[in-house]
Amino acid sequence: MKIETKRKIQALSTVLFILYLFLLTYFLFFAESFDRMYTEREYAYNLEPFKEIHRFWTYREELGFLAVFTNLAGNVICFMPFGAILPVLNRKARNFFVITFLSFEFSLLVECAQLISRVGSFDVDDLMLNTIGGVLGFLIFTICNQVRRKRYG
Template sequence: MKKSTKNRIRVIGVILFFLYLAVLTYFLFFSEKYGRTAEREFSYNLTPFLEIRRFWNYREFLGLKAVFINLAGNVLAFVPFGAILPVISRRMRGFFRVMLLGFSFSLLVECTQLVTRVGTFDVDDLMLNTLGAVLGYLFFALCDRIRRHIYG
């Protein structure tokens, strides 16, 4: 691939990444649709799988939409993180590197939610967000492998 094409792809990736961060910030901290208010007490869950299990056990009462938004939404929200980072920088490639970066970024988000009292610090969200970043990286790796196979 030509160097100019790589640079163009990298620039587009940076723009997409900042747009992604802006949208993610809105939904995580400002969207009233997802129950974001700044009047709550400190709220946290440090027990792994507690909220995941609760949402699954009460899925009929809560409704499929609420369960999907909480469980799949936490995964899907971080897929772009893991897919775009390796496009932006070669140093951001590698399964464990993206997993650690996804976990670190999710931890930053969860701590910010705790301190600002917008949302809840939830260890389950850390796990689901990290899974999303990893799935995003696997999608990138698959696409990169296909590209290399086709274009040599």
């Protein structure tokens, strides 16, 4: 690949990653449509693995498809860009274990920020789902990178 093409891809990836971080921050901390309001509320947290996943699955009929999808699939989907774009920005991130660790670490940072700011809640299930999302994003990057290498050499 030409150096000029690599630079363009790096620049575009940087812009996309920054945009992704801004959008993620907005939806996780400021979007009123997701009940993200600064009010006097208690600290909310769940430290029991699979508790919220089980609750959403058990009460899926009562909660409705949108609520279940937003919570379960949304936590996975919102971290897929992290795992897909980061390896483009940094060659050291082109490793399954590195991406898994960074996805977990970034998710932990987000969950702690939600706990401290009392916007949203700290949920160990979200940590797991977000990490899975980062790994899936990395797998998509890996597949696309292999296809690109086969096609363009």
